[in-house]
Every structure is written in C-alpha cells, then in structure tokens.
Amino acid sequence: NAGVTQTPKFQVLKTGQSMTLQCAQDMNHEYMSWYRQDPGMGLRLIHYSVGAGITDQGEVPNGYNVSRSTTEDFPLRLLSAAPSQTSVYFCASSTGTGKDYNEQFFGPGTRLTVL
Amino acid sequence: GDSVTQMEGPVTLSEEAFLTINCTYTATGYPSLFWYVQYPGEGLQLLLKATKADDKGSNKGFEATYRKETTSFHLEKGSVQVSDSAVYFCALSDIGGSYIPTFGRGTSLIVHP
Numbered sequence: 001n002a003g004v005t006q007t008p009k010f011q012v013l014k015t016g017q018s019m020t021l022q023c024a025q026d027m028n029h030e031y032m033s034w035y036r037q038d039p040g041m042g043l044r045l046i047h048y049s050v051g052a053g054i055t056d057q058g059e060v061p062n063g064y065n066v067s068r069s070t071t072e073d074f075p076l077r078l079l080s081a082a083p084s085q086t087s088v089y090f091c092a093s094s095t096g097t098g099k100d101y102n103e104q105f106f107g108p109g110t111r112l113t114v115l
Numbered sequence: 116g117d118s119v120t121q122m123e124g125p126v127t128l129s130e131e132a133f134l135t136i137n138c139t140y141t142a143t144g145y146p147s148l149f150w151y152v153q154y155p156g157e158g159l160q161l162l163l164k165a166t167k168a169d170d171k172g173s174n175k176g177f178e179a180t181y182r183k184e185t186t187s188f189h190l191e192k193g194s195v196q197v198s199d200s201a202v203y204f205c206a207l208s209d210i211g212g213s214y215i216p217t218f219g220r221g222t223s224l225i226v227h228p
Contacts, residue, residue: 004158033215042204042220043159058215090158099166102147102208104216106158 023091
C-alpha cells in the first residue's frame, strides 16, 4: 500500500493564480481531511469529508474548495491564491469504523509558496 | 469545545536525557488521546494512543498515561536519542462529538549528541 499520497511536493504560485493540490489514499478509508501547518499555529483543519459526495468546512475554509467524487481522491482547490495561503498542506485519512476509526494517516505534505 | 494544550518548545536535551512533554486537554465527552510525531520534512505519524482512563500507550520507548483526574496525557521517554529530534503533537478525538481530531500546537524536540 502506498498509503496517503500528495502531489506536488513543492509549488510556487503568483497571487491570483489557481491550482489544485492532489490527495489520494489506497486504504479504502471513508474519512479524509485537509490541514494547513504554519509556524506557531500547529495544524488547522481546512475541509473534511466523511465519504464520497460528502464534504464539510473546518476551521479555516475560506479561499479553498474541495470535492469527493470517489473514496480514493480528495483534491483541494485554491481559487485565487494569496500570500496568506503560503503554508505546508497535509492530507489525512482514517477508516471511520472499528476500534481504530479515528487514527489519522497523513500524507508527506505539499509546501506552497504564494508570491 | 474540545481543546489540547501542549508545553511550548523547543525542548533541547542532550542524548540519554529524560524527556517529558506536557499535554492537558478539555473535552465534553470521553476522548481517545494520541501522540503524533513529525520528523523533518515528513507528515505526521501516530506514535501512541490511549482510549480510556488509566490506559498507558507505549511505542519506541515513549510512554503516556491517560489521566482523567488531571485531564493530562504527558509524553515521556527515559533516554532520548538524536534520532528522536522531531515535532510532537498531542491530540484528542471525542467519541461523543465529531470524529475530527483536535491537535495541540506541537512541541519541537532537539536532541544534541
């Protein structure tokens, strides 16, 4: 199993550009989430999904869109990039069932810089 | 709402020193508690967990005991190594609420030879 994969690893954007951060998992997990990690702020939840076709907002959703058309994929779209979105982005998944339902599996991250 | 408070870092230790990273929590229900570790340039990975009061989670020489009376889940290791240098996150997941875990802000550990 590859686990949780994220692409790209690094990205530089100009203000106003749009892009999609890709996330995929091959563990048949129902739950998937996007976080951003900033110095001194820990992890902040952007959006999450409890299954295909179901998404909801987290703590810091503004400027980001998500969709979940398949169990495996959970892309994060930046609509119009701003310097405040410079961050490291992590995707995570969990089974949502059983005794380990809430154990999170994280991807390696995407480091995004917005100029 | 649920919250997790960790001691601020960085924590700087010499190799073979004893480590404690404090973590306290606030939760409305009966949460599961976790420690995650993030090595440089990587994503977080689960280090250990405990699902009920007085449970002790352990892994790779690290331990943490779920203390309901003090709402704490302190991380300890008897003898740290340079390879333990990383950022450690305490987290809770409240089965009475959303499945989404609540994370602390992380504590950076630096171990010198």
